[in-house]
Amino acid sequence: xxxxxxxxxxxxxxxxxxxxxxxxxxxxxxxxxxxxxxxxxxxxxxxxxxxxxxxxxxxxxxxxxxxxxxxxxxxxxxxxxxxxxxxxxxxxxxxxxxxxxxxxxxxxxxxxxxxxxxxxxxxxxxxxxxxxxxxxxxxxxxxxxxxxxxxxxxxxxxxxxxxxxxxxxxxxxxxxxxxxxxxxxxxxxxxxxxxxxxxxxxxxxxxxxxxxxxxxxxxxxxxxxxxxxxxxxxxxxxxxxxxxxxxxxxxxxxxxxxxxxxxxxxxxxxxxxxxxxxxxxxxxxxxxxxxxxxxxxxxxxxxxxxxxxxxxxxxxxxxxxxxxxxxxxxx
Ligand SMILES: Nc1ncnc2c1ncn2[C@@H]1O[C@H](COP(=O)(O)OP(=O)(O)O)[C@@H](O)[C@H]1O
Ligand SMILES: [Mg+2]
Numbered sequence: 001x002x003x004x005x006x007x008x009x010x011x012x013x014x015x016x017x018x019x020x021x022x023x024x025x026x027x028x029x030x031x032x033x034x035x036x037x038x039x040x041x042x043x044x045x046x047x048x049x050x051x052x053x054x055x056x057x058x059x060x061x062x063x064x065x066x067x068x069x070x071x072x073x074x075x076x077x078x079x080x081x082x083x084x085x086x087x088x089x090x091x092x093x094x095x096x097x098x099x100x101x102x103x104x105x106x107x108x109x110x111x112x113x114x115x116x117x118x119x120x121x122x123x124x125x126x127x128x129x130x131x132x133x134x135x136x137x138x139x140x141x142x143x144x145x146x147x148x149x150x151x152x153x154x155x156x157x158x159x160x161x162x163x164x165x166x167x168x169x170x171x172x173x174x175x176x177x178x179x180x181x182x183x184x185x186x187x188x189x190x191x192x193x194x195x196x197x198x199x200x201x202x203x204x205x206x207x208x209x210x211x212x213x214x215x216x217x218x219x220x221x222x223x224x225x226x227x228x229x230x231x232x233x234x235x236x237x238x239x240x241x242x243x244x245x246x247x248x249x250x251x252x253x254x255x256x257x258x259x260x261x262x263x264x265x266x267x268x269x270x271x272x273x274x275x276x277x278x279x280x281x282x283x284x285x286x287x288x289x290x291x292x293x294x295x296x297x298x299x300x301x302x303x304x305x306x307x308x309x310x311x312x313x314x315x316x317x318x319x320x321x322x323x324x325x326x327x328x329x330x331x
Contacts, residue, residue, distance in 0.1 A: 009110065009151075010325025011122040012161070012318075013102075013142060015086045015182025016204060016283060020109040021321035028325065030318045031109045036082035037067035037101050038075045056108045067101055068108060072220060081220050088201055089125035089183040090138035103145050115150035121328035122146065123158040123320055125183050126197040129258055156327050158320055159187025159197045165323030166279040166313050174277040175307075177255060178320055179284035181205050184255050186262075190272065196262050200254045204284040207251060211243035232289035249293070251284065256297045263304050275308035281319035285312060 010021035019032040033056065040046065042062050050057045056068045066074055075082040085091065085098040085105070092098045110120075124139045139155055146153045156164075162176030162185075172192035178185045181204040187197035205219070208226065212219040217240065226244055236242040263269045278298075280291060295310045313319035 007115070007118040008325065008328045009118070009120045010161075010321045010323065010328055011106075011110075011120050011146075012158075012321035012324060013086075013122050013124075014180050014320070015084070015089055016180060017317070018102075018105050018109055019318060019321040021318065021325040023325065023329065028318070028322055030321060032317070033068035033105050033109055034072055034082075035086055035102075035105060036071045036075075036084050037065050037097075038071045038078070038080065038082050039063045039065050040074065040078070056104065058104065065097075065101070067104055072224070075220055076224060079218070081218060087182060087205070088128075089180070089185075089199060090135055091141060099141060099145070102142070106145060106149070110149065118151050119154075119328050119331065120146055120151040121154050121156050121324045121331075123161045123324050124155050125158050125185055126187065126199045128183070128199045128201055129261070154328070154331070156324050157187055157194065157197050158185040158199075160189060160194050161320045161323030161327065162279060162281050162313065163187060163189045163323065164192075164326040165319040165321075166281065167277060168326075170277050174279065175259075176279050176319075176323075177281065177285075179203060179251070179255075179280065179282035181283065184251065184258075184282070184284070186255060186258060188262075188269070188276075195268055196266055198258055198262055200251075200258050202247075202251045202254045203282075204251075207244060207247040207284070210247045210250075211240060214243050215240050226287075230287050232287050232293050234289075248287070248290075249297075252294050252297055256294075256301050259298075260301050260303055269305060272305065275306045278307045278310045279313050279319070280311070281313035281316040283317055285316050 012019040017032050018035050022029045042064050055070045057064055057066045071082050085101045143153050158178050159176045162178050163172050167174045173190050175188050183199045183203050185199045188195045208219040208223045212222045225240055236245055291312050
């Protein structure tokens, strides 16, 4: 099919998942792939099945690399860890195939057709509190890949993307937080203008690896347990759930501490003069009870800002991509 209208895409390049958002009829359409891969021995049968099931993969010699959503389940069946092109919000310096696999994953959510003149806005994490991660390198490499595809490219801070995606009703005034796999990203905007942003290094991966370390499980296995109906209800009969709750609290407390420090260090914030909304998004905000627990920690912290509401994003897994699309459409 030949489409002459130029596509506009919001792209959330997360440590855990890559999500593309597009305008669709009256609403939005999303396409997501797990930002992970696993290599398995080559066999003709396996290759045929993967092709038939439309599982993204490629063959290199005696190996097949499976990337995206199916990689986690295959890794779990084989009792190995998935490999990750990104870690802590940026390209994984310890993964030699990071760029090659990101390029493949991007092709699978963006499509193979040339993109000359199409627009994409992708999200980048905020610098960490006291961390030295190289965001500049990451951002430059992603920009280059997207330019090679033919796109007109711009980037957007991830916390600000949550605000664009969720806080139209308050004219983009408020706090947006994305609880992701690699990082948590936080931003405060006043009438769409970014006032402050930061990231904290404890996200879902931290929860998985910490809970794995104290229970003797593989992190990939812990993640699958966590995603299968784990809830923060205060009652934990299994050790793995108990461990998950401990590290969930640690992740949330780090964000609350970050907010407290950032608000207290900023001379502008107390001048807001009114209550503002706070929106929670990202895959790590999904367990039942998350919002209530977070609100309790906020109340205990006595921040210099008051919130009119603390709520979950309408679709926590897609809020960032949607916000990036809102930014791209506004250009
Ligand atoms: N249903 C779920 N319950 C709990 N955690 C989940 C669920 N779905 C995804 N996650 C976790 O959310 C994190 C990924 O969130 P996401 O917003 O996609 O991250 P990123 O921005 O890093 O790509 C992972 O740690 C994943 O295990
Ligand atoms: Mg994210």
